[in-house]
Amino acid sequence: MIKPVSHVGAMAAYALADLGGPDTISLAQNESAFPASPAAIAAGRAVMDQLPLYPDPEWPELRAAIADVHALDPARILCGAGSMELIGCLIRAYAGPGDHVLGTDYGYAFVSSASAQVRADYVKAREVDLTVSIDDILSAVTAKTKIVFLCNPGNPTGTVIPNADILRLRETLPENVLLVVDQAYAEFADEAHDPAEVFALVERGDTVVMRTLSKAYGLAGARVGWGYFPTAIGGEVRKLLNPNNISIPAQAIATAAMHDQSHMRDVVRQTAGIRDAFIQQVRAARVDTPDSHTNFVLMRFRDVDTAQKIDAALRKNGLMMRGMGGYNLPDCLRATICSAPIMDRAAAIIKEALT
Structure with missing residues (x-):
């Protein structure tokens, strides 16, 4: 056998x-x-004749649309087949046997699976009243902690913490610990929590912010996620992504969806x-x-x-x-x-x- x-x-x-x-x-x-947006559906149909071709591995139009909506540097945006692909590649790039990947009681379960793939230990910090506790995360950090995953808003709880808590977490974490803020549901909370404050953390070089088009944009079937990365970290993660990870129709659909805010x-x-x-x-x-x-x-x-x-x-x-x-x-x-x-x-x- x-x-x-x-x-x-x-x-x-x-x-x-x-x-x-x-x-x-x-x-x-x-x-x-x-x-999904009617404009997005129409954009996907319009490129079906291009299916004999491989998709553009740099997602130029999609990156530009995301950057335009969120006032970001398109060179720092990576796109994945859902945010799951980006999470898996990020853990493979920055964690290994014996390292700790720190999440919370009710954080995204896939992070545990991705950690097991590289023989890293997934550790959970306590949540209080089904809500992330920054103090409990900080108390769980050890010399073995390489990555901290924060899901905000939380899944499956639906609860949210203010941006000020995220900023305090980043300021208090050791500089050699990578913070990943998973914002798969952020569009449902952006009105009360300015997204620019969290995206600005990427400028430090030690924080990644993840988003997806599966939820608020209604594109779960298209499998398109994206992240905002420090240049050096994005370069390492890019090595592990499938170079043709998002199909031509999915890129067209996602681009049009981003434009239809x-x-x-x-x-x-x-x-x-x-x-x-x-x-x-x-x-x-x-x-x-x-x-x-x-x-x-x-x-x-x-x-x-x-x-x-x-x-x-x-x-x-x-x-x-x-x-x-x-x-x-x-x-x-x-x-x-x-x-x-x-x-x-x-x-x-x-x-x-x-x-």
């Missing part, structure tokens, strides 16, 4: 969401409730309205639900049995939410925000099951 290398053989596969059957409506993947902001506004109405409904049913700054809601039930009962009731009615046992939150379900009628239906099922 041909065996894999020992550390790969010992790894568990990355846990994917249970999507149910063909008649199930999934509220498990944090996908957008709304379609009004569509994105409208999606964020509508999603937030449906989200907040759903939160009010489940809170009225006495479900513990933190404020969310994302396109999903975390619900904490009184015990594990109740969470399982709610999950079963939803499944029986053709709805699927995400169980949070993998995040050590077995009494929780996470609900992606869908259309208002679907969320009203989900709230009614939850209320009925509880009463």
Whole structure:
């Protein structure tokens, strides 16, 4: 029998969401409730005749669009097949056997998988009330810590910390520790948290900021993420990226989506309205639900049995939410925000099951 290398053989596969059957409506993947910009869809269709060609490995138009929207240096932008590719390459470039990659209790689970791929140890700092604690992160830093991952807004919690906390974290961390700020859901919080303050940290040379077009832009299927990197760090990560990682249609779609900021902001506004109405409904049913700054809601039930009962009731009615046992939150379900009628239906099922 041909065996894999020992550390790969010992790894568990990355846990994917249970999507149910063909008649199930999934509220498990944090996908957008709304379609992508019509301009983006049209841009993708317009380049389908270019499929015999390899895509541009430098993503020039996409980088320029991102830089224009966020007032950034396009030379410092790297694009990936989702932010997952960038996270994986960053860890491979800057962590190895015996190193510590530090996250938080409920940080993005893929960081743990990517750390295991290079035999680095993934360490978790405590969160307080389902919210990142800067003091607990700093207390968990040791001489072995090479990278700190901060997910803000948080997934699966939906909570957010102010930019001032992120700036304090960077100022207090040792200079030889790389800080990665994962902002996959930032568009849902940008209005209250100036993104320029966090992007400016990249100028220090020891911080990376990640974003994606999967959520607010409705492009999960296109697989386009991006990051803002210090020049030296970006150069090392670029060595590990697939040189043709984003297809020609995906680059065209993402570029047009970035240019259509009004569509994105409208999606964020509508999603937030449906989200907040759903939160009010489940809170009225006495479900513990933190404020969310994302396109999903975390619900904490009184015990594990109740969470399982709610999950079963939803499944029986053709709805699927995400169980949070993998995040050590077995009494929780996470609900992606869908259309208002679907969320009203989900709230009614939850209320009925509880009463």
